[in-house]
Amino acid sequence: MTAVPHHDVVIIGSGSGNAVIDDSFSHLSVAIIDQRRTGGTCLNYGCIPSKMLIFAADVRDAVATAGRYQVDVQPDVDCTRLLWPALRDRVFGVTDAHSDEGRHGRERSDYVTYYAGHAEFTGPRRLRVRTEDGAEHDITADKVVLANGGRPVIPDVVADSGLPYETSDTIMRIDAPPRRLAVLGGGYIAAELAHVLSAAGSEITIVSTSEELLGAPQDGDIRATFTELMAKRHDVRLGVELTELTGEPGRLVLHLDDGGTVAADMLLVATGRTSNADRLNVAAAGIDTHDSGRIRVDEFCRTTADGVFALGDVSTAVPLKHVANRESAVVAHNLRHPDRMRTVDLSTVPSAVFTNPQMASVGLTEE
Numbered sequence: 334m335t336a337v338p339h340h341d342v343v344i345i346g347s348g349s350g351n352a353v354i355d356d357s358f359s360h361l362s363v364a365i366i367d368q369r370r371t372g373g374t375c376l377n378y379g380c381i382p383s384k385m386l387i388f389a390a391d392v393r394d395a396v397a398t399a400g401r402y403q404v405d406v407q408p409d410v411d412c413t414r415l416l417w418p419a420l421r422d423r424v425f426g427v428t429d430a431h432s433d434e435g436r437h438g439r440e441r442s443d444y445v446t447y448y449a450g451h452a453e454f455t456g457p458r459r460l461r462v463r464t465e466d467g468a469e470h471d472i473t474a475d476k477v478v479l480a481n482g483g484r485p486v487i488p489d490v491v492a493d494s495g496l497p498y499e500t501s502d503t504i505m506r507i508d509a510p511p512r513r514l515a516v517l518g519g520g521y522i523a524a525e526l527a528h529v530l531s532a533a534g535s536e537i538t539i540v541s542t543s544e545e546l547l548g549a550p551q552d553g554d555i556r557a558t559f560t561e562l563m564a565k566r567h568d569v570r571l572g573v574e575l576t577e578l579t580g581e582p583g584r585l586v587l588h589l590d591d592g593g594t595v596a597a598d599m600l601l602v603a604t605g606r607t608s609n610a611d612r613l614n615v616a617a618a619g620i621d622t623h624d625s626g627r628i629r630v631d632e633f634c635r636t637t638a639d640g641v642f643a644l645g646d647v648s649t650a651v652p653l654k655h656v657a658n659r660e661s662a663v664v665a666h667n668l669r670h671p672d673r674m675r676t677v678d679l680s681t682v683p684s685a686v687f688t689n690p691q692m693a694s695v696g697l698t699e700e
């Protein structure tokens with residue numbers, strides 16, 4: 334019988350999980366596993382490409398409104414649009430190169446084994462990895478770090494329709510902006526991507542079950558003012574639910590519970606994100622989850638299973654990159670120094686929304 338390969342540390346997820354490992358781990362055997370592009374959501378599908386596109390949208394808005402500030406911009410500012418394919422290619426040219434470089438760096442390392450594949454527990458600190466070539470690898474570890482993030486939530490009414498839809502994972506890479514984009518959801522991801530696609534020339538309709546755009550942690554006054562501004566620029570349908578999605582690819586009709594309809598060429602689903610904990614078979618490893626699906630951790634980022642830590646969107650109540658980064662630094666320290674572990678404090682996390690206007694907040698709201 335061949336022995337199951339054993340690692341001192343196994344990291345699932347190469348987003349913030351990748352940052353746990355630096356050369357202070359070089360005397361150990363480390364494995365990093367990822368089923369998608371190296372670098373995770375922030376680099377490939379989230380913060381970085383969205384903020385690069387948003388910067389271009391901001392420049393477009395500044396040019397288009399330059400006349401208000403006595404700046405004479407030529408030629409006709411009404412035609413100012415993002416040059417989409419060229420912009421998209423520049424943005425993903427940068428992020429894809431970073432991702433490829435990150436993966437090759439790990440593959441070249443003499444103390445890291447990089448598995449490009451999906452990992453699931455088969456027992457306590459025992460995993461099966463299905464790699465992209467179809468092979469299965471069973472491995473064991475002294476310590477496991479769960480940094481496997483989250484994914485967009487797709488409401489059943491959309492999934493069951495069989496019609497095409499985009500999420501934040503896909504919409505930034507589309508070939509051309511649609512003439513009419515329906516955005517399902519009213520949180521910060523919906524607002525930011527609506528800002529980008531609007532600057533790219535799409536007519537935007539936002540459909541949200543809430544009465545106001547942007548949820549906590551934005552202050553009530555800010556939510557109300559932002560909702561008012563968005564309603565002046567876009568068709569905004571609030572306090573309504575999508576009951577049916579009909580039509581055909583490129584000619585969709587959203588049916589709302591107030592009897593209204595929205596015709597759109599493309600649908601962006603931005604109705605929130607959920608933890609990927611449900612795709613790890615955590616029950617086999619004795620790892621508890623909250624009712625929301627997030628992995629339960631203590632202030633040291635320890636799960637309920639001995640030797641297993643979790644960080645970032647898979648476990649945190651505040652799914653933002655700087656939180657995942659902080660947790661990754663805490664886990665890196667706690668792996669090396671179990672006798673003097675550090676803690677994470679999420680009581681005061683700053684956040685920002687990169688729309689027009691930009692908003693930032695930290696600490697308690699007036700409410």
Ligand SMILES: Cc1cc2nc3c(=O)[nH]c(=O)nc-3n(C[C@H](O)[C@H](O)[C@H](O)COP(=O)(O)OP(=O)(O)OC[C@H]3O[C@@H](n4cnc5c(N)ncnc54)[C@H](O)[C@@H]3O)c2cc1C
Binds near residue numbers: 654
């Ligand atoms: C559009 C968008 C914009 C955003 N903008 C901002 C922003 O401006 N500021 C901010 O702070 N945050 C922002 N975020 C949130 C931020 O991206 C996340 O909080 C952060 O990336 C989470 O990092 P993570 O390491 O926990 O997970 P991820 O970066 O998602 O990494 C998880 C990795 O695990 C892999 N994986 C999952 N399951 C398995 C498995 N079973 N086996 C193997 N691999 C697996 C995945 O492929 C992925 O690469 C944004 C998110 C989105 C979607």
